Amino acid sequence: MTTDLRYTVRQLAVIAGVSARTLHYYDEINLLKPGRNPANGYRLYDRTAVLRLQQILFLRELGFSLEEIREVLNQPDFDLLTALEQHRLSLQARRRKLEGLIATVERTISFLKGDIEMDAHELFSGFSEEKQKAYKEEARRRYGAQRVDESYQRWDNYSNDQKLKIMQEGKTIYLDLVEAMPYGPSSPQAQEGIARWHQHIRYFYEPSAEILLGLGDLYNDDPRFNATFNRIHPDLAAFMRQAIQVYCQKMS
Amino acid sequence: MTTDLRYTVRQLAVIAGVSARTLHYYDEINLLKPGRNPANGYRLYDRTAVLRLQQILFLRELGFSLEEIREVLNQPDFDLLTALEQHRLSLQARRRKLEGLIATVERTISFLKGDIEMDAHELFSGFSEEKQKAYKEEARRRYGAQRVDESYQRWDNYSNDQKLKIMQEGKTIYLDLVEAMPYGPSSPQAQEGIARWHQHIRYFYEPSAEILLGLGDLYNDDPRFNATFNRIHPDLAAFMRQAIQVYCQKMS
DNA sequence: CTAAACCATAACGTTACGTTAATGTCAAGG
DNA sequence: CCTTGACATTAACGTAACGTTATGGTTTAG
Numbered sequence A, B: 001m002t003t004d005l006r007y008t009v010r011q012l013a014v015i016a017g018v019s020a021r022t023l024h025y026y027d028e029i030n031l032l033k034p035g036r037n038p039a040n041g042y043r044l045y046d047r048t049a050v051l052r053l054q055q056i057l058f059l060r061e062l063g064f065s066l067e068e069i070r071e072v073l074n075q076p077d078f079d080l081l082t083a084l085e086q087h088r089l090s091l092q093a094r095r096r097k098l099e100g101l102i103a104t105v106e107r108t109i110s111f112l113k114g115d116i117e118m119d120a121h122e123l124f125s126g127f128s129e130e131k132q133k134a135y136k137e138e139a140r141r142r143y144g145a146q147r148v149d150e151s152y153q154r155w156d157n158y159s160n161d162q163k164l165k166i167m168q169e170g171k172t173i174y175l176d177l178v179e180a181m182p183y184g185p186s187s188p189q190a191q192e193g194i195a196r197w198h199q200h201i202r203y204f205y206e207p208s209a210e211i212l213l214g215l216g217d218l219y220n221d222d223p224r225f226n227a228t229f230n231r232i233h234p235d236l237a238a239f240m241r242q243a244i245q246v247y248c249q250k251m252s
Numbered sequence C: 001c002t003a004a005a006c007c008a009t010a011a012c013g014t015t016a017c018g019t020t021a022a023t024g025t026c027a028a029g030g
Numbered sequence D: 001c002c003t004t005g006a007c008a009t010t011a012a013c014g015t016a017a018c019g020t021t022a023t024g025g026t027t028t029a030g
Helices: A009-016 A020-028 A047-061 A066-074 A078-113 A120-126 A129-143 A145-156 A160-183 A188-203 A209-221 A223-232 A236-251 B009-016 B020-028 B047-061 B066-074 B078-113 B120-126 B129-143 B145-156 B160-183 B188-203 B209-221 B223-232 B236-251
Strands: none
Touching: A009 A020, A009 A047, A020 A047, A047 A066, A047 B160, A066 A078, A078 B078, A160 A188, A160 A223, A160 A236, A160 B047, A188 A209, A188 A236, A209 A223, A209 A236, A223 A236, B009 B020, B009 B047, B020 B047, B047 B066, B066 B078, B160 B188, B160 B223, B160 B236, B188 B209, B188 B236, B209 B223, B209 B236, B223 B236
8 A cells, every 4th residue: 555656747846846847957957867657758756756856955945056966965975964064164155255245335335325434535525524624724734725625625526426436446546556566666557557546536636746746645644544545555655655756757 | 648548358357357258248238338449340448438347346246236237327326325225135135045044054964963853753862861761761651662662773773864854854744734734634635645644654663553643642742742843833733633533544 | 471469259158947839648528 | 529728748048147169350579
């Protein structure tokens, strides 16, 4: 009286909660080969096939690829454990990556909402009210009032979206400059980077050699700017100052 | 003296850290259309293209699909914020899913290592030493010593891999029985499920009507078994008891 | 002048199926 | 007996985001 069960595709599909196509596919890739009814060629799944499918679906839910599942199922017993531990590591890595992404997205949202301080130039308008006022006075003394005010206006006129775009451009320029550091401040790589930076700061100032050189100093001497650059690379500010000096000499 | 930059594919690719093929592809799907050198048909990327690429890569890193990126970039300003918040939600959902997977993997690993209690029958050998001894005595009183010992032996002889397979089979049977509940304990659906269960418990006992009926009671009366079944469905144990009674009457 | 190094387009391969589409088979009802 | 509907079969294209050839034209360094 043993229930000599032989499921057809759809029957097994319904039981297991997958589509018939899935079973066709598993057959096609030799992951789960059913028997065949010689009369009509229909697939016939017996008890062992059902068990194997259960195993497959279990591992699939855990995020294994079908290829990995095949490997695991074709080797017995203990390899399952090591495969699972391996798999756990990759899942954890994926989770860490996701957490990084989420953090970045959240920072970006914060920035777009305006409640976070910004990098480098963006500090100009990103400081808290008090700090901003104090710094503005200092900047006026150093660079002249109308120039500073103009810079503020220019930055404020951008949309949030544009601000984000500009910041990102800045970041890539600084990263390129870091890559140029091994070649020295006079290298074409560095000078190319400074040229891009020169273009970039148009978003803030009408640049002149005076302004460029002043910024080179500012990045080194002002602790707020300096902190920002240090986060990218500890020698970046110094490197940029030198490169800017070379650049301005060539320009004149 | 504006640096009138026009990058070729590979140049931009190197700068941006992507492959030339990627740029070709973005061109192909109209995500980033460069200009063309009319003389030879070469792609030429200008400053605005570079900026747009930066945006694209930024969003891509955040896990946006290229399709989504296109939508975001083709609408200005504020939609970025809502898109980001939307995106954050989906990232968080993915993280939750990952965490569920990791938990399951870890439980499975624990099980394979043998330090966790098991479901239903698996409780027989999965309890802590003390509980196990106590329960074994009880079982001996109820079902006779040699029968219980035989069950233990049978279970212990399986490999970890086989145990896992058996547990999974059991789980699917119980779930199928839950689906059969609306049709009543005498329904073909339920009886089919009980027949599978009957086969299943061969892994533990040489089944007789006496044993089957006894298990039907045990699932309801023993709090440890009952808890396990309640986790699947609050009425499952009661349903199974009735279905088993019907099944045994038909068998006799 | 040639070879290396670049450019272009075309087209297939990847994962795990979903989705037609064309065709064959089976059980039930008129 | 024939039809109808619900099943079965295989074949084939589509998905996302490129990687990887393959084939052929262009530019540049020596």
